[in-house]
Amino acid sequence: MTSDRKASDATVALSRRSFLVKTALAGGGLVLGLSLPIGESRSSSAETFEPNAFIRIGRDGQVVLTMPYVEMGQGTYTSIPMLIAEELEVGLEQVRLEHAPPNEKLYANPLLGVQATGNSNAIRGAWKPLREAGATARIMLIEAASRRWGVGAGHCRAEAGEVVHTPSGRRLNYGELAVEAAMIPPPAKVVLKNADEFKLIGTPARRLDVSGKVNGSALYGIDARPPGLKFATLAQSPVFGGRLKKVDDSAAMAIKGVRQIVRLDDAVAVVADHMGAAKKGLAALRIEWEDGRHAGLSTRDIARELEDATLKAGPVAQDIGDAAKALAGAATRVQASYHLPFLAHATMEPMNCTVHFRGHECEIWVGTQAIARVQAMAAKAAGLPPDKVTVHNHLIGGGFGRRLEADGAVRAVEIARQVDGPVKVVWTREEDIQHDMYRPYWVDRIEAGLDESGRPVAWSNRFAGSSVIARWLPPAFRNGLDPDTTEGAIDLVYSLPNFHVEYVRVEPPGIPTAFWRSVGPSHNVFVTESFIDELAAAAKQDAVAYRRALLDHNPRAKAVLELAAEKAGWGTPLPQGRGRGVALQNVFGSHLAQVAEVEVAKDGSVRVHRVVCAMDCGIVVNPDTVQAQIQSGVMFGVTAALYGEITLKSGRVEQANFDTYQMLRIDQAPSIEVYLVKSAEPPGGMGEAGTSGIVPAVANAVFAATGRRLRKMPIDPDTLKT
Amino acid sequence: MSFTIDVNGIPRSVDVDGDTPLLWVLRDVLGMTGTKFGCGMALCGACTVHLDSAAVRSCITTVDSIGEGKVTTIEAIGGTSAGAKVQRAWLEHEVPQCGYCQSGQIMSASALLADKPHPTDADIDDAMSGNICRCGTYVRIREAIKLAAGSQVKER
Numbered sequence: 001m002t003s004d005r006k007a008s009d010a011t012v013a014l015s016r017r018s019f020l021v022k023t024a025l026a027g028g029g030l031v032l033g034l035s036l037p038i039g040e041s042r043s044s045s046a047e048t049f050e051p052n053a054f055i056r057i058g059r060d061g062q063v064v065l066t067m068p069y070v071e072m073g074q075g076t077y078t079s080i081p082m083l084i085a086e087e088l089e090v091g092l093e094q095v096r097l098e099h100a101p102p103n104e105k106l107y108a109n110p111l112l113g114v115q116a117t118g119n120s121n122a123i124r125g126a127w128k129p130l131r132e133a134g135a136t137a138r139i140m141l142i143e144a145a146s147r148r149w150g151v152g153a154g155h156c157r158a159e160a161g162e163v164v165h166t167p168s169g170r171r172l173n174y175g176e177l178a179v180e181a182a183m184i185p186p187p188a189k190v191v192l193k194n195a196d197e198f199k200l201i202g203t204p205a206r207r208l209d210v211s212g213k214v215n216g217s218a219l220y221g222i223d224a225r226p227p228g229l230k231f232a233t234l235a236q237s238p239v240f241g242g243r244l245k246k247v248d249d250s251a252a253m254a255i256k257g258v259r260q261i262v263r264l265d266d267a268v269a270v271v272a273d274h275m276g277a278a279k280k281g282l283a284a285l286r287i288e289w290e291d292g293r294h295a296g297l298s299t300r301d302i303a304r305e306l307e308d309a310t311l312k313a314g315p316v317a318q319d320i321g322d323a324a325k326a327l328a329g330a331a332t333r334v335q336a337s338y339h340l341p342f343l344a345h346a347t348m349e350p351m352n353c354t355v356h357f358r359g360h361e362c363e364i365w366v367g368t369q370a371i372a373r374v375q376a377m378a379a380k381a382a383g384l385p386p387d388k389v390t391v392h393n394h395l396i397g398g399g400f401g402r403r404l405e406a407d408g409a410v411r412a413v414e415i416a417r418q419v420d421g422p423v424k425v426v427w428t429r430e431e432d433i434q435h436d437m438y439r440p441y442w443v444d445r446i447e448a449g450l451d452e453s454g455r456p457v458a459w460s461n462r463f464a465g466s467s468v469i470a471r472w473l474p475p476a477f478r479n480g481l482d483p484d485t486t487e488g489a490i491d492l493v494y495s496l497p498n499f500h501v502e503y504v505r506v507e508p509p510g511i512p513t514a515f516w517r518s519v520g521p522s523h524n525v526f527v528t529e530s531f532i533d534e535l536a537a538a539a540k541q542d543a544v545a546y547r548r549a550l551l552d553h554n555p556r557a558k559a560v561l562e563l564a565a566e567k568a569g570w571g572t573p574l575p576q577g578r579g580r581g582v583a584l585q586n587v588f589g590s591h592l593a594q595v596a597e598v599e600v601a602k603d604g605s606v607r608v609h610r611v612v613c614a615m616d617c618g619i620v621v622n623p624d625t626v627q628a629q630i631q632s633g634v635m636f637g638v639t640a641a642l643y644g645e646i647t648l649k650s651g652r653v654e655q656a657n658f659d660t661y662q663m664l665r666i667d668q669a670p671s672i673e674v675y676l677v678k679s680a681e682p683p684g685g686m687g688e689a690g691t692s693g694i695v696p697a698v699a700n701a702v703f704a705a706t707g708r709r710l711r712k713m714p715i716d717p718d719t720l721k722t
Numbered sequence: 723m724s725f726t727i728d729v730n731g732i733p734r735s736v737d738v739d740g741d742t743p744l745l746w747v748l749r750d751v752l753g754m755t756g757t758k759f760g761c762g763m764a765l766c767g768a769c770t771v772h773l774d775s776a777a778v779r780s781c782i783t784t785v786d787s788i789g790e791g792k793v794t795t796i797e798a799i800g801g802t803s804a805g806a807k808v809q810r811a812w813l814e815h816e817v818p819q820c821g822y823c824q825s826g827q828i829m830s831a832s833a834l835l836a837d838k839p840h841p842t843d844a845d846i847d848d849a850m851s852g853n854i855c856r857c858g859t860y861v862r863i864r865e866a867i868k869l870a871a872g873s874q875v876k877e878r
Contacts, residue, residue, distance in 0.1 A: 218821055276745075663854045
């Protein structure tokens with residue numbers, strides 16, 4: 001074990017203990033994987049087998065897996081252990097989990113190069129290295145046993161946390177071998193199992209994180225309670241970039257339980273004995289803001305700037321054949337412009353962060369998708385070196401990209417620097433929505449040419465909007481382009497002989513942008529799948545048949561399209577006012593076809609009744625999680641299609657709570673069917689594809705029902721009245 | 723001012739203003755963090771508890787309005803027949819994803835089943851549409867309620 005590892009282990013000890021103790025209280029068979037005897041004492045490194053940063057086996061035989069990805073509902077605390085346990089030959093009920101501490105070197109996501117959970121790539125990134133981690137440990141344990149027994153390693157095998165000498169039937173459990181295994185040099189090369197040898201991967205595993213989530217014992221960042229805790233809530237400048245001018249706090253300070261008012265350059269916080277007093281205190285403050293240069297800004301201004309930007313050339317993201325020439329020679333030309341709005345994340349757990357600033361060091365309790373980023377940015381805000389900042393990660397009450405950002409931790413540190421003792425800063429829902437970092441607004445200008453038969457012979461798209469990557473991961477932004485912003489706009493599933501896509505980066509003034517579930521594809525798949533639908537309509541052809549004819553070189557895409565169409569009863573009659581729409585995509589390494597069935601009422605309101613999904617995500621790790629993630633992604637996307645829009649007026653976000661920023665509710669939720677195509681390809685991402693595809697599927701279904709093409713989201717019922 | 727309220731069968735005294743929402747008394751004063759904050763305006767249902775067996779939003783229920791009423795939270799709902807059934811069904815269908823809203827979902831579902839042991843889809847819509855789940859676990863919430871009710875589980 002490296003010294004890095006020792007230091008960072010110490011930093012997570014407290015959060016691990018509180019997390020595990022809490023989950024242990026949940027009881028029940030399913031919690032085994034997270035249970036821990038209270039009063040646990042760590043075995044010393046001399047008695048522990050730690051072949052890598054992910055596995056630790058003590059003399060007691062306890063297998064501890066350190067989770068480099070964080071659980072936010074996507075099932076990663078079950079599927080990642082499945083990868084390790086498969087090769088380590090232990091059952092899921094035999095492992096215990098720990099959140100990984102901040103350490104970019106040990107726990108970076110191989111596909112991102114940083115320690116983060118996002119972009120649907122935990123399984124994709126972990127697929128090889130974490131199975132190798134398990135196999136390495138298994139080989140060393142087997143070697144240790146064979147030496148003890150004086151037999152050839154080839155006569156030993158591992159099963160269920162034990163090494164077995166096959167000829168004699170002798171057995172030693174991993175705990176008995178831990179000390180000796182630690183002395184064995186790691187193998188230079190490991191051979192991984194073939195898919196037909198899997199015992200765990202592909203079988204339905206019960207989620208290890210669920211039991212604490214049905215009895216209130218699961219701990220999120222917002223539940224942290226270090227001793228002596230005070231509670232704070234805040235108001236930030238309602239116009240982005242504005243400043244705090246003046247605060248009259250006399251009424252607030254008179255409220256029972258209010259302890260302190262903290263003034264920052266662009267925010268003010270009320271510190272109290274409980275959040276009730278803090279909120280009451282906040283409402284009693286008389287605050288004057290200096291709005292600054294964005295005071296007159298509206299969404300319309302930003303949209304106009306983006307529209308103008310699509311008139312000028314930008315960096316070429318993909319260029320195949322000669323789109324300009326093919327357009328000029330096309331029998332028919334189809335043009336369209338699409339707009340997608342700013343969107344808030346609206347995680348159910350509002351933004352929060354608990355900080356104890358002690359001058360020379362700082363301790364942080366938070367649920368984050370990017371713990372190393374939080375540590376680095378909090379350290380900067382605290383004026384401390386990163387190793388003086390301890391971060392305890394927690395279960396996340398909704399990430400969706402919001403918790404890839406460290407702004408909430410930075411804010412909490414700024415406040416905590418003025419507070420004696422630990423303080424939990426909880427944003428009101430209004431602050432959470434009005435000071436989110438938003439899915440960018442996008443404008444696309446797109447054109448295609450069709451030949452005499454209606455087949456597309458040219459495709460040309462230029463779009464403008466913010467590059468989140470350019471800010472968040474600058475090295476990945478090169479020559480004006482990044483792989484996230486263009487995903488879903490290029491490398492389409494269809495055979496398009498003349499294809500040209502440009503991206504113009506425009507950072508909107510006065511509103512911060514960030515990743516939002518299904519990131520680049522949340523925008524690009526809406527545009528490409530709406531537009532291919534427009535081409536089918538222009539060619540007077542069936543939307544599924546039209547797509548299918550372009551898929552001769554893409555059997556995986558064709559298979560999911562055909563399966564979804566068949567299961568949805570594509571082509572069968574529907575009652576008046578109803579329509580079906582389809583969308584097809586290959587994003588995050590997975591192929592997904594979705595058919596939405598919608599009903600448009602006379603008042604223009606849209607109801608999504610049924611969604612059929614056919615998925616080829618390669619090898620399936622945990623089948624029920626795949627189902628759950630598609631269901632979840634669909635609901636998230638339907639919410640965006642029906643309601644999602646953040647607007648600015650006079651520089652202020654107009655939406656504030658769930659009355660003005662609506663979420664889909666159970667009485668409006670569609671039924672969802674998910675069909676999986678068996679595949680031997682490496683696993684693809686699952687957390688987001690359901691979201692990016694459903695929005696155009698719904699829009700295309702509205703077209704089928706009404707003949708109205710929706711080129712701007714969300715759906716405006718006024719335009720659909722009959 | 724001091725108030726004594728019955729929480730999960732135990733009298734608890736707290737010294738707060740009378741207009742303090744029960745939510746913050748539970749979470750911050752009593753340290754019972756299973757009940758969640760979502761919106762503060764009774765729009766999302768994350769803070770749902772039972773007051774004398776009725777589902778209420780604790781974020782707008784002031785401590786001075788409780789009086790002799792009995793408060794039941796997620797931490798104790800497994801001690802009721804409906805609550806235990808709902809929790810088992812939630813595990814069986816693996817309803818939770820991020821799980822943050824699920825305390826509130828379970829409290830609403832338990833109140834529904836205690837009142838209507840065999841709810842129709844319309845009953846489920848009525849009782850559950852005040853609870854937002856951002857992870858969109860609605861398909862499983864519906865199935866789990868039907869399982870808990872012992873009725874045939876079928877997709878709508």
